[in-house]
Every structure is written in C-alpha cells, then in structure tokens.
Amino acid sequence: MAQEKKLVESITSRDVDFAQWYTDVVKKAELTGYTSVKGCMVFKPAGYAIWENIRNELDRRFKATGVENVYLPMFIPESLLNKEKDHVEGFAPEVAWVTHGGLNELQERMCVRPTSETLFCDLYAKDIHSYRDLPKVYNQWCSVVRWEKTTRPFLRSREFLWQEGHTAHATAEEAEERTELMLNVYADFLEDFLAIPVVRGRKTDKEKFAGAEATYTIEALMHDGKALQSGTSHNFGDGFARAFGIQFADKDNQLKYVHQTSWGMTTRLIGAIIMVHGDDSGLVLPPKVAPTQCVVIPIRQKAEGVMDKADEINAALKAAGIRAKVDDTDRSPGYKFADQEMRGFPMRIEVGPKDIERGECVLVRRDTREKYQVKTDNVAEEAAKLLDVIQKEMFERAKAFRDAHIYTAENYDEFKDAADNKPGFIRAYWCGELACEDQIKADTTCTSRCMAFGDDSVCVCCGKPAKKLVYWGKAY
Amino acid sequence: MAQEKKLVESITSRDVDFAQWYTDVVKKAELTGYTSVKGCMVFKPAGYAIWENIRNELDRRFKATGVENVYLPMFIPESLLNKEKDHVEGFAPEVAWVTHGGLNELQERMCVRPTSETLFCDLYAKDIHSYRDLPKVYNQWCSVVRWEKTTRPFLRSREFLWQEGHTAHATAEEAEERTELMLNVYADFLEDFLAIPVVRGRKTDKEKFAGAEATYTIEALMHDGKALQSGTSHNFGDGFARAFGIQFADKDNQLKYVHQTSWGMTTRLIGAIIMVHGDDSGLVLPPKVAPTQCVVIPIRQKAEGVMDKADEINAALKAAGIRAKVDDTDRSPGYKFADQEMRGFPMRIEVGPKDIERGECVLVRRDTREKYQVKTDNVAEEAAKLLDVIQKEMFERAKAFRDAHIYTAENYDEFKDAADNKPGFIRAYWCGELACEDQIKADTTCTSRCMAFGDDSVCVCCGKPAKKLVYWGKAY
Numbered sequence: 001m002a003q004e005k006k007l008v009e010s011i012t013s014r015d016v017d018f019a020q021w022y023t024d025v026v027k028k029a030e031l032t033g034y035t036s037v038k039g040c041m042v043f044k045p046a047g048y049a050i051w052e053n054i055r056n057e058l059d060r061r062f063k064a065t066g067v068e069n070v071y072l073p074m075f076i077p078e079s080l081l082n083k084e085k086d087h088v089e090g091f092a093p094e095v096a097w098v099t100h101g102g103l104n105e106l107q108e109r110m111c112v113r114p115t116s117e118t119l120f121c122d123l124y125a126k127d128i129h130s131y132r133d134l135p136k137v138y139n140q141w142c143s144v145v146r147w148e149k150t151t152r153p154f155l156r157s158r159e160f161l162w163q164e165g166h167t168a169h170a171t172a173e174e175a176e177e178r179t180e181l182m183l184n185v186y187a188d189f190l191e192d193f194l195a196i197p198v199v200r201g202r203k204t205d206k207e208k209f210a211g212a213e214a215t216y217t218i219e220a221l222m223h224d225g226k227a228l229q230s231g232t233s234h235n236f237g238d239g240f241a242r243a244f245g246i247q248f249a250d251k252d253n254q255l256k257y258v259h260q261t262s263w264g265m266t267t268r269l270i271g272a273i274i275m276v277h278g279d280d281s282g283l284v285l286p287p288k289v290a291p292t293q294c295v296v297i298p299i300r301q302k303a304e305g306v307m308d309k310a311d312e313i314n315a316a317l318k319a320a321g322i323r324a325k326v327d328d329t330d331r332s333p334g335y336k337f338a339d340q341e342m343r344g345f346p347m348r349i350e351v352g353p354k355d356i357e358r359g360e361c362v363l364v365r366r367d368t369r370e371k372y373q374v375k376t377d378n379v380a381e382e383a384a385k386l387l388d389v390i391q392k393e394m395f396e397r398a399k400a401f402r403d404a405h406i407y408t409a410e411n412y413d414e415f416k417d418a419a420d421n422k423p424g425f426i427r428a429y430w431c432g433e434l435a436c437e438d439q440i441k442a443d444t445t446c447t448s449r450c451m452a453f454g455d456d457s458v459c460v461c462c463g464k465p466a467k468k469l470v471y472w473g474k475a476y
Numbered sequence: 477m478a479q480e481k482k483l484v485e486s487i488t489s490r491d492v493d494f495a496q497w498y499t500d501v502v503k504k505a506e507l508t509g510y511t512s513v514k515g516c517m518v519f520k521p522a523g524y525a526i527w528e529n530i531r532n533e534l535d536r537r538f539k540a541t542g543v544e545n546v547y548l549p550m551f552i553p554e555s556l557l558n559k560e561k562d563h564v565e566g567f568a569p570e571v572a573w574v575t576h577g578g579l580n581e582l583q584e585r586m587c588v589r590p591t592s593e594t595l596f597c598d599l600y601a602k603d604i605h606s607y608r609d610l611p612k613v614y615n616q617w618c619s620v621v622r623w624e625k626t627t628r629p630f631l632r633s634r635e636f637l638w639q640e641g642h643t644a645h646a647t648a649e650e651a652e653e654r655t656e657l658m659l660n661v662y663a664d665f666l667e668d669f670l671a672i673p674v675v676r677g678r679k680t681d682k683e684k685f686a687g688a689e690a691t692y693t694i695e696a697l698m699h700d701g702k703a704l705q706s707g708t709s710h711n712f713g714d715g716f717a718r719a720f721g722i723q724f725a726d727k728d729n730q731l732k733y734v735h736q737t738s739w740g741m742t743t744r745l746i747g748a749i750i751m752v753h754g755d756d757s758g759l760v761l762p763p764k765v766a767p768t769q770c771v772v773i774p775i776r777q778k779a780e781g782v783m784d785k786a787d788e789i790n791a792a793l794k795a796a797g798i799r800a801k802v803d804d805t806d807r808s809p810g811y812k813f814a815d816q817e818m819r820g821f822p823m824r825i826e827v828g829p830k831d832i833e834r835g836e837c838v839l840v841r842r843d844t845r846e847k848y849q850v851k852t853d854n855v856a857e858e859a860a861k862l863l864d865v866i867q868k869e870m871f872e873r874a875k876a877f878r879d880a881h882i883y884t885a886e887n888y889d890e891f892k893d894a895a896d897n898k899p900g901f902i903r904a905y906w907c908g909e910l911a912c913e914d915q916i917k918a919d920t921t922c923t924s925r926c927m928a929f930g931d932d933s934v935c936v937c938c939g940k941p942a943k944k945l946v947y948w949g950k951a952y
Binding site: 033034035036037040041042043044045048049051052068069070071072073074075076077079080093094095096097098099100101102103110112119122123126127138142143145147158159161 | 509510511512513516517518519520521524525527528544545546547548549550551552553555556569570571572573574575576577578579586588595598599602603614618619621623634635637
C-alpha cells in the first residue's frame, strides 16, 4: 500500500544533512504536529509521552530534595517585569504582550511569562516575613513564551514546556548550596535517565542569565558536534530581593534580604535525546524514558496460536513492569520492524510459528540491532535484563563519542583549526576578558559553553594570563 | 505567641456567612496566595498538591479508556477562533488578546485559549485522512483564560487549570458513546475519589456549550444549597467538522465528516471539595484526594522517647502507603490540633508518654472528631481501615445532605416557595420553551441545572405539557 511505502521510505542520512535528518525524525516518529499558529509546535502523543516521563521522574527527584509545586499566573504586568533592570533588558525584546481583555483595552499591558522570577518575587515579598517562613523551595510546571524569529521543534519554539524552580533562603551559603544541588540533580538525571553525558560548569558573564549573579549549566554534545545547553541553575544573590523588597526578621531580630535561586529544564531535552541517540533509521529512546519499551511483533499473525502467544508475552512483560504493547495491525512484519525502529522503541520481540514450536521468541535491540533467542518462559526476565544493558551501553557509547570530540587547544591556531575541522567541544584557557570572548565568536562562531573549575594557564586568544578553563562550542 | 493566636482564631461560621467562611478557609488553609496580577490566583503548595492528586487519578482513569495526552499552543489566531459561528459568539467577549510579539505588532491578533476546540479541529483537519486515522482520543492538561469581571478563588478566575479532551470519530454513535462514557468517568470520579454525590443530566439549549449539539453535565450541591457545575461532556455532532473541513475516506471509499466530542474538568473541583465537606474548623479533605492523610502529633515531644515513637509511627504509616508526616514544630499540641483541622488532614495520631507506656496511640478523625485508642503495633493497619471508613462515610453524609435538599415542585407556587425558602435543587417539570426557562430565572434566580431522562407531566411554569424533568438551582 502507498501509505506503507511512504512510512518506510528511508529518512535523510544524519551525516549528509543533520538538520534535515532531525526534521525527518521528528515528523516520521510523529513527535510533533502543525497548526496554524506560527512558530508554536504541537506535542503529539508520542512526543508528549516522553515529556510526561521526564516530568514525572524529575518531579520525583525534586520532591526528594524538599521541593513543593505551585502554580502562578501566566501574565506579568509590565510594571512588575520592569522592576529588575538587567532582567527586563534580557527579556522585554522577546515577550508577547496582552493589551485587551474581553472587549476592553487593559489599563496596563501584560506579557505572557517568558520566565516567572518577577512573579515569584512578588509572591515572596507578600509571604515572607520571618526566618520561620524560610526556606521557600517552590517549583512550577508550565509553558512559557519567547517570541523567537526562527524556530525548530523542541529546540526553539515560541511556546515551550518547562519547569522553573524559584527558591528563597536566609543566607548566601544556603542559596549557593541549592544552586549547586539542582545543577547536580539535573546532571544526574541526564546521565542516569536520558543516557546523555554532560559537562558541568559556570557561564561567563556574557552568557549568564539576565539578573543572575552566577549561572551554572550542563552542556551536552550532539551527534553533529554542536553543544546543547540542557539545564541551568542560577544564584541571584540578593539582587532580586532588593529590587522587590523581600525581607525577613532573622533570629537575631535584624531585618535581612533573602538570597534567591532559580533553575529550569525544558522540552528541548527531547531534542537532545533525538540528537544524541538517534540514527539513520530514526529515533532511539533510552529504555528509562521510553513510553513504550518493548513492542511484540507477531510473525504470520493469522497462523494458529501466534496472536495468543504474542498476547501472552505482552502480559508477562507488563506484569514485570515493562511498558509493552503488541503491534496487531494488518501491516507486514517488515513494515512493523521499520515502524518500531523509526519510533525508537528500545526493543522488539518477534514471535512466529517456528519460534512457538521451540518455546522461544527473539529479542531485538533497537540500538545495536543484536538479536537474542530466548525461552518464552523467561521472556520478562530476559527483557528486563536487556533493557538495563541497553540503558547502560547507550550512555557508555554517548560518553565515548563525547570524550572523543573534546579537543584541547593550546594556542589560537589550534583553536581555529579545531573550530573549522573538528566538530565538538574545544577545551581552552581564557583570560576572562569579554574582548577575547567576542573575538573568538567573531572568528570561529564558537561561544563559551561553560567554565570548568581550577587550573591556570594563558588565554588561547590573547596570550595573557588565563583565569578560566572554558569549554567552547558551536551551539543550538 | 502572636502568630499562634492568629492562626487558631476561629474562622467565620459557614452558617452565618458562607461566602466569608469560604474565603477564610481558602486563605487559612494556605491553598491560594495573591500576586499583583488582578483576577488571577496563585496555587500555593497545599492547593496545588490537591490538584496534582486530582490530575493523576483522572489521568489514570482517562488512559484506561484509551485517551492519549497532547499539548497544543496556548494562542489562537483570531481567524481560527471565528471559524465556528456559535463558538466565537460564546467566547469572544471574554478572551484576552495578544497584539504584540517582541517589539512588533502582530499582523493578526491572537487570543489566549479560552478552550481549544478550534486548535484541535485545525490539527485534526491536517492529520485525519482515512478511517485508519480514527478515532482520535486526545486530551490536554493546561491552563485557560477567560476575562471574568468578578472572580473567586477556584470558582471563577481569569486563568484556571483544567483538562480538555477532544475526540474525533467515524460515526455519530461512537461520538455519543464517548460523550456519555466521559460523563460517567467524571461522575464516578467525583463520587468515588472526592466523596461528592452528583446529579447527571443534559443541559438545556440555553445552558449548553457554544457550538455543541448536546452538553451533558454533572451537578453537585454545595453546603449552602447552591449547585456547582462540576464537569461537562459535549457532543458536537459534525458541526465543527463541517466548519473546519475534517473529512476522512471511510471503508466504503466515501468521504465523510467526523463526529466530535469534548469534555473538561477544572480546578473549581477544589472549590467543590471545600464547599461540600468543609466545616467551621476549616477544610475537610476526603482521604483519597488528601495530599497528607495523617499527621502524627507528639504530646510532650521533649519527653524521652516521644519523638522516636512519633517517627516510628510515621514510618509504619508510610510503609503501608499512607501519606503521613510528623508535626515536629515547636508549637503546642493544641495549636497543632487546630492546624490539622484547618488544613483538613483526614486524621491525626496523638502520641505522648502515657500512651507509650501502654503501647498505644490515639487516632482522631477530622470529619467526626471521634477518637480511637489503638495498639501502636497495629497502627498502620488501623489507620488504613479508618481512612477507608472516613472516605465512605463522608460520601454517605454528603449524599444524605444532598438528598434532603432536593425538593419536588408540583406547581409554580411550590417552585417559588422552594426557591425562596429551601436552598437546594428543585425537581420540576418543564415544557421545553425558552420563555419559561427565562421566566423562572427572572422570578427566582434559579437556572436549569440539567434535564433528567424519561417521565412526562406538565410544565411547572406555564402548565403546558412538559417535555423534560429538570433539576433547577441557584448556581456558582
């Protein structure tokens, strides 16, 4: 059938045209859809289910550190957005403005939240009075809007889904501790749950969040050698507290400003999963985040006993806590294999009349395509073991790839050579001056991704004493 | 201490001033907070955690019927909203308009979704081609905006949280089946999970959803005798499909329009919980939806062994799957009891030195204040049993109250007498004419809440043959 042919058509090779490959995968795995709303994306069931798994797992990890969820309004009055100078300069150029409510023009226009620092500050100023009210460790799951000119599914969209944590603490030390804690929660989550290795570090002043004292980041390397900023954690010091008047009476009866943090992760993580793990047959989902972990595909499904056996295997997998389903559509096995590969289900199980005679079935890994003949009686146990192996090896492969694509540049010629010819991170010292950072970007399109800790040397660009060891890269 | 005194101050009695009682409870149980965004509310941790439990349980029940979650843009271009005539007339007067993105005026203004029928239709028109693509049974969890003039926490707010299901089917029968299925999912959820009895029925043409062929509703009775519309399920027939051109090639190769439904529940359910179950000491949460089901309160907590025993009980409860915590703050036991009652935790466990000597502790129900002395060795088992009893009896009490507040009016004098003197539902026949419905509202402020099925008599208002048995009531 025409439809079958269309689906199994090969997608663009990722080494030929990575951007087109990405677009093909997103579309053919049915992660997103289109509406008439320019620059905004639709999360279709397969895409949204990945986000649900990310959300549920992150939320569990947040709550284990004492985070409480809240929900604040999506609108921010203009005067509120304007209260912190650096912040409004960073965001005002890219917000959407509501000017009319019902049939009337508003007295004051409001933006749709690009981020909610100002609203949390407004709430904290009303709610925090005493040291007894601290700390506040709030988070919200919501969508935010940034009026981007060019958009790409998951990576850059006028509206995206995210979580934003906003905390208030009695001391600078506590705030710094929370900032680092959340960065580590993020890093562990990516490595453990999404099988994506990260580099942790601090943003330069040029790259930090508007209004932050310090921004920490985790940076992941995509298959094309570009960096993807995957989560950030900000320490605001008492800057926002001073702008919004958030003070508390401490145990010593002194009135003090709180110290604040914020931290966020977004649906761009789905883009990271695609670009780190995907291949020329489509999506490859790590088992832990995969909405469907295993699809059972009957071979000659009209033959006696085949569908029953497929259902039996499916039931055994589900009973063992594996997210499984049977593909009982009227497509050919070949079509179903290609479909499973396109959608990135980590494993399929093939079972046909000959397998049944032998009391066996065949496990096929999505990531390596290796096949394993196993006894049907042990199928759930074997499948669970194999899912663990897949998760582990996907991380190891991604890490080996990442490590093989970190280049150390001792001088500016080496830097420029790497930027031109070696897609990946460039590890190079930097004097700390904006002029060199700008020069490097102008010469190579590389931006500083993050500053590592410790070490001393000379700046790769100007040759003056270096203050920072920086990971540089071309970024999304 | 001043703060202690403030918290335990009695709230307004619900029989003296129900509206003020509601406001007091919402505030003192810390369900909501305020920001500078007029007409919009903040869901604080205690309020949002209730919504999380509602969402998780409803989502589970939805998925068991084949629902898939998606996420669509929050913006709707004006031309898209205008496509279905009745729909736009119903919503245009109460939407918020975005006119500027970044620094530029938009070519076409967009509203922030008041509901997403038009966007789902836009998506379905692109995605549905063949009978193979049907049914679509999509749902999204999001916030929506309606520019209300007067607002009340949870009940009426410019932005609120909800779920909206939108489905497309090959036949009218399938659409009607889904409409009724979801109404029953809603009704069962309220009765089983929230312990709120409901009346199920159909809305009159005057009260139905803008653009719907039929709207089904569940109506709950609040403690003051007013009705609260608690969930609606709409059958659109093929009206939207014709407006948006959503056609599919059926098995007989004929091009046909799909039949659609939509259905939604909102955070006003939290208002229903408060107004059905609350009392003069504050909130009373049914155990199934309560974020904290049991709080362990140590008596003389500095005495040797008391805190250890409280922690031990808490651990035993948690191990049995009960959502428990210890109140180990430096407040007095009396303060803690009042606090537990205000926040509506279904049960507290008191344990002090004398209880410990006897190997016992005291379980106290929030709903009836009954006390039970139990052996600490069996505490988790006893607590679990008691939570079940509380859930069951809360429903039975609410049902007895509701049933005692349904008045049957045989003629218009009885109707007006009931409307004036008997807060509750009025069960009365109706001829089906808008004139009588309007007359009844003008005379009594009662609106038709829903039409029951079957039966024949004469209209309570005009005396002509009746077509419908209607539940009437004053509503939120």
